[in-house]
Amino acid sequence: MGRLPRPIITERILPQAAQDTFVLGFAGANRAARALVIEAACHVRASYAHQQAQAACAALSRRPPAPPQQPTHHSWELHRQACRLLDSCNSSSTLYEAQRDQHSGDLFGALWRLARAKEVWPTDLRVHRAFGEIAYSLCERYHVCRKDILAPWHDQLRLTQNELKAAHDWVGKFVRWDRQVGGLFEGALQSYEMLLVSDPRDVPSLLNAGDLLCWQHHDQASKGQMEEGSTSSYEAIVPYFEDAIRLQPGSAEAHFRLGRCHKQFGQPLEAMASFSRSLKYGLPPAAMAEAHLACAEICDSSGRRDAALNRYLFVLHHMDPPYRCRAAWKLRRLGHFEEG
Numbered sequence: 164m165g166r167l168p169r170p171i172i173t174e175r176i177l178p179q180a181a182q183d184t185f186v187l188g189f190a191g192a193n194r195a196a197r198a199l200v201i202e203a204a205c206h207v208r209a210s211y212a213h214q215q216a217q218a219a220c221a222a223l224s225r226r227p228p229a230p231p232q233q234p235t236h237h238s239w240e241l242h243r244q245a246c247r248l249l250d251s252c253n254s255s256s257t258l259y260e261a262q263r264d265q266h267s268g269d270l271f272g273a274l275w276r277l278a279r280a281k282e283v284w285p286t287d288l289r290v291h292r293a294f295g296e297i298a299y300s301l302c303e304r305y306h307v308c309r310k311d312i313l314a315p316w317h318d319q320l321r322l323t324q325n326e327l328k329a330a331h332d333w334v335g336k337f338v339r340w341d342r343q344v345g346g347l348f349e350g351a352l353q354s355y356e357m358l359l360v361s362d363p364r365d366v367p368s369l370l371n372a373g374d375l376l377c378w379q380h381h382d383q384a385s386k387g388q389m390e391e392g393s394t395s396s397y398e399a400i401v402p403y404f405e406d407a408i409r410l411q412p413g414s415a416e417a418h419f420r421l422g423r424c425h426k427q428f429g430q431p432l433e434a435m436a437s438f439s440r441s442l443k444y445g446l447p448p449a450a451m452a453e454a455h456l457a458c459a460e461i462c463d464s465s466g467r468r469d470a471a472l473n474r475y476l477f478v479l480h481h482m483d484p485p486y487r488c489r490a491a492w493k494l495r496r497l498g499h500f501e502e503g
Contacts, residue, residue, distance in 0.1 A: 254284045258293055265297060271340050273297055278350065288361055291354035298351035299371050305337045306378040309385070348379040366407045370420055373403030377424050397428040415444035419454055431461045452478055452486035459493065472499060 257280040264273035277294040284290050308330050341347045355372040358365055377400055404421035411417060422437030438454045446454060459474030475497075478490040 254280060254287050254290055258289060261293060261297075270297055270301055271336070274301065274340070274347075281350075281354070286357075288358060291357045295351050295354035295358065295368070295371065298347050298354070299375065301337060301340075302347055302351060302375060302378055305334060306381065308334050308337075310381070348375055348382075351375055352379075363406075364410055366410050366414070366417070369403045369407040369410075370417060373400055373407075373424065374420060376400045376403070377427055381427060397424075397430075400424055400428075413444055415441045415446045416450070418444065419446060419450050422454065422457065426457055426461070431465065435461050448483060449486075452482040455482075456486065456489060456493075459490075463493075463497070468497065472497065475499075 257276055261273040261276045261280075264270070264276065274294065274297050277290060277297065280287070280290045281294055337347070352372060352375050355368045355375070358368045359372065362368075380396075380400070401421070401424060404417060404424055407417040408414065408421065418437050419441035422434045422441060425431075425434035425437055435458055438458050442451065442454055455474045455478050459471045459478070462468075462474065463471035472494070475490040475494050479487050479494065482490070
């Protein structure tokens with residue numbers, strides 16, 4: 164069998180061994196060649212950890228592998244492997260650039276790259292996962308800014324006017340980007356739905372999709388934009404968290420997020436039960452403080468003032484400053500003036 168054209172890959176971009184395995188993989192038809200192509204793929208992917216990543220992708224893309232001149236089962240399989248590798252390299256370049264933007268703090272820039280990548284590679288689950296995770300973090304910050312930082316207790320947090328202005332500016336920036344990418348909530352939900360179609364047992368995707376639906380519902384309700392028959396309803400959201408708990412019954416995070424969902428939709432008894440289970444299984448400090456504050460608010464609203472005071476005092480004495488400030492603000496409203 165004649166040799167196929169050598170891929171345009173210079174020694175500066177990939178090791179010589181990787182070039183040779185590509186050539187052998189394109190031209191050879193023996194069984195060992197399949198393993199060599201896979202090994203070469205590992206060399207290519209490893210190069211994305213270096214500055215030559217974009218150059219490697221460009222070099223590969225200029226000359227895609229040609230079909231074997233004398234087709235056999237093994238040679239066609241090798242050609243399919245090479246084509247998959249090139250497609251993976253192209254999306255990997257975008258993922259690499261998005262990761263670099265993310266590490267430099269430009270989350271919106273990373274999101275813009277990934278939004279374009281979703282249009283080019285609509286079935287690439289790696290692109291959907293990366294987009295979903297970044298969009299989730301931005302939506303979470305937006306939700307916190309509107310619900311907490313801009314809430315009445317910001318005076319107790321001792322925020323300066325500049326800090327308050329920065330929070331308002333960030334919310335405005337989120338809204339502008341939300342319009343540019345066609346909806347951050349919707350885009351992230353679409354990506355997580357793609358991941359769940361591929362793997363219905365993906366617990367992180369279940370939890371993040373449930374959170375996004377809760378935040379979207381809260382945002383629309385606060386703006387008076389809820390539509391009749393909206394999918395962001397209690398009955399549609401709870402199953403995401405329940406499925407996650409069914410897959411991981413001992414997950415404190417899953418019980419905590421279900422508790423937040425119950426509380427948002429006015430189900431205090433269910434919320435208290437979920438928060439109690441999450442505290443039993445063990446939460447990180449920030450989530451533990453949120454769970455105690457939520458339980459205290461539920462106790463306060465149901466007339467159990469002593470139980471609420473005990474929860475607020477626990478947060479005041481044992482949790483980090485932002486949560487202590489919220490607890491102190493609540494205690495003052497209850498007529499309890501102990502300082503943390």
